[in-house]
Amino acid sequence: MTWLGWESLGGTLTSGPGVSSWSRGRLDTFVRGTDSALWHKWFDNGWSGWESLGGVLTSEPAAVSWASGRIDVFVRGTDSALWHKWFDNGWSGWESLGGVLTSAPAAASWNNGRLDVFVRGTDAALWHKWFDNGWSGWERLGGVLTSAPTAVSWASGRIDVFATGSDSALWHKWFDNGWSGWESLGGFLTSAPTAASWRSGRLDVFATGGDSALWHKWFDNGWSGWESLGGTLTTAPAAVSWDDNRIDVFAGGTDSAMWHRWWDLVPTVRLHAKILTAPNVPVATAVQRMRDVYANAGIAVTLASTENLNLPALDDVDVGECRLGQTTAEQNQLFGNRNNAGANDVVVYFVRSTNPPFNGCAAHPAGRPGAVVAQGATQWTLGHEVGHVLGLRHVDDNDRLMTGNGTANITNPPPDLIASERQTMLASPFSQDV
Template sequence: MHNGYDGGWSGWERLGGMLASAPSAITREVGKIDVVACGTDSAIWHNSYDHGWSGWQSLGGTLTSSPTLCGWSPDRLDVFARGTDSALMHNGYDGGWSGWERLGGMLASAPSAITREAGKIDVVACGTDSAIWHNSYDHGWSGWQSLGGTLTSSPTLCGWSPDRLDVFARGTDSALMHNGYDGGWSGWERLGGMLASAPSAITREVGKIDLLAGGSDSAIWSGTAQASVPPVAAPAAPSASVRIHAKIIAPPSVPLDDSLARMVEVYATRGISVEVGSTETLNIPELSDVEVGQCVMGQTSAEQNQLFSHRDNAGGAEAVVYFVRSTIPPYNGCAAHPDGVPAVVIAQEATEWTMAHEVGHVLGLQHVNDNHRLMTGNGTRNIINPPPELVPDEGAIIMSSEFSRRS
């Protein structure tokens, strides 16, 4: 059964299938949902939504627990469940399903899995010794590590950054128990409550965790944990700067000040300051909708060239950001520009991260397949756990760009 919220709850709808377990669902990109569950035949079944439900597809296998589902990109899925010999079983999708593989362990519960960044997976489960066990993938599986404890439910796993993990499960006195990883495991702490079910946890922003569990009164209880986050050290004095100019043909939906604040926030993590040299409103309605072709660097249309001729107040090494109503074809933004004329076009409905992303292209950055990062090639609307990351190598590229200035 499914109930969706989009300004209001849709009401329950029946999606069919013959389920023998709780389902697990994720969204890998806007408008798409994947769901898996164990069927009455002990196989794992998959259903997906993309403008409509695909219908159930059997992934085979003989499994003995609810599955857990994760995916590090729009084209990747990983399903885990307990096998008949209590080992962890895995089936992955990357253009096609891989088939089931055995990953060992002695599981007494359903597993929980997440991807914190592209190419990496973390899995936890309660073992037959009642401890929580952890396994991770990074170009290969690490093998099982005991996190200790004496737990009485399936665990749930979440993480607000590539360096953070939080595990929750029910303890022997029915209280919620927590163990966190931030460079090392913290050990188990008791968070109270009287749980009658396994908990469920998600992180929607850095430092905050939302929890749900069934209570001993048969009600669903929720809580938000303001997790302990080490204070962030003040950033070092900027070692490079980027100077931009804003030309507004159509006012953006996200105010310029907000987009600028997001850009300043992300670039500062690599010691790069952002300056606005000038802001100007241009009265050229014929360029409100700009043809950008395939948006390939070095290849620009006549309309782009006409737009980019409006560079008043901008130096030769300073990028100009043009805010228009739309691009043709429709993109959030386009950083294609002629050699020696640094410029980007931003559409009216772009996100708060688009300006930082497109100027990043001007400065030499390429797309990556990781929705935790500013330069994700999957669209800035799909950024996970903002603010997105600018990695050290990207900072170095910006500092060496002809369009940045070293301090």
């Protein structure tokens, strides 16, 4: 898990950057340039040049992806009202949304067809406006804020908003079937915070600290402390999730150019699918369900290869008592098929059935990490069996992936991993830094 170095993107910027992920592999960045107009730069197999979007702007831009192929950008205009510009097969003109605003806007996509915008108003409190088949009026959320708010969508039906409060600490307010009160997250901040959702159950917040360096705090079943990422920054950072296991952070540097830093190379389970009989839950679905769970351990899952195996004699494979270290002759034969797989890659054999009948079995010969999954397995079986391969044992709790009562009985999708399980998985040689 490594932060990569700062990279200059050039340009002559007079505001902090505002960034928005738009679609897989594409990243859009907005700033004000020397003429106070809005400028746009995007990454699409390489960075493209700055494009002026016009407008006379008096605040930094805030941008949000809303739906496939659509970008919404918000700024304050010369009348201190909120202005809105959007891309939908071409850029549309600025539209005034009204309001008397005293901060730059922060916007968050929440759901299909719904867009939420947050600003500080003339009373230094947080105000909220939303689009839901038309713009709804400003709603006061209260709080005594000393920075522009930052908002992030986190999960379906949930919005998280961050701001610095009157004590220069970070404050957090969230919507989860109703707005909850401000909660102080501590820290001594010298910039407005920036937040990026990364993956289900994980939230990353960035700010500059007292030393002008970039600081990072994250939520992963509880808030973790600030971590300095270094760099000498002259603007508040802006962060965006781009892709699974990737975060991009932008800031103005000492030369007023835009700087870019990114994080990838996270621990990864590399899977290889060997298919004797196609499972009822498609392999792609089972891999995605596994990602949903393993994300809570900070572990990515890649399906590195898929191969059909014509081995009818092993399609109802004898797994004996399914005990690690006690594999049968048929298991030894089956697990010998490791085409394309590196020593620490996990090979999963999709068979018609096991004998005796189980959803799956993770017992494997030494040096051949892998598992079998039966045709009638559930959507969680793959993640469960690979959990065993990574060293996890059964528990008596149907809220958790490793329930020993059958993954068909899991009651809270995606099922949980507890802290000690995450540590075990991260310590396994089969969650590799790739």
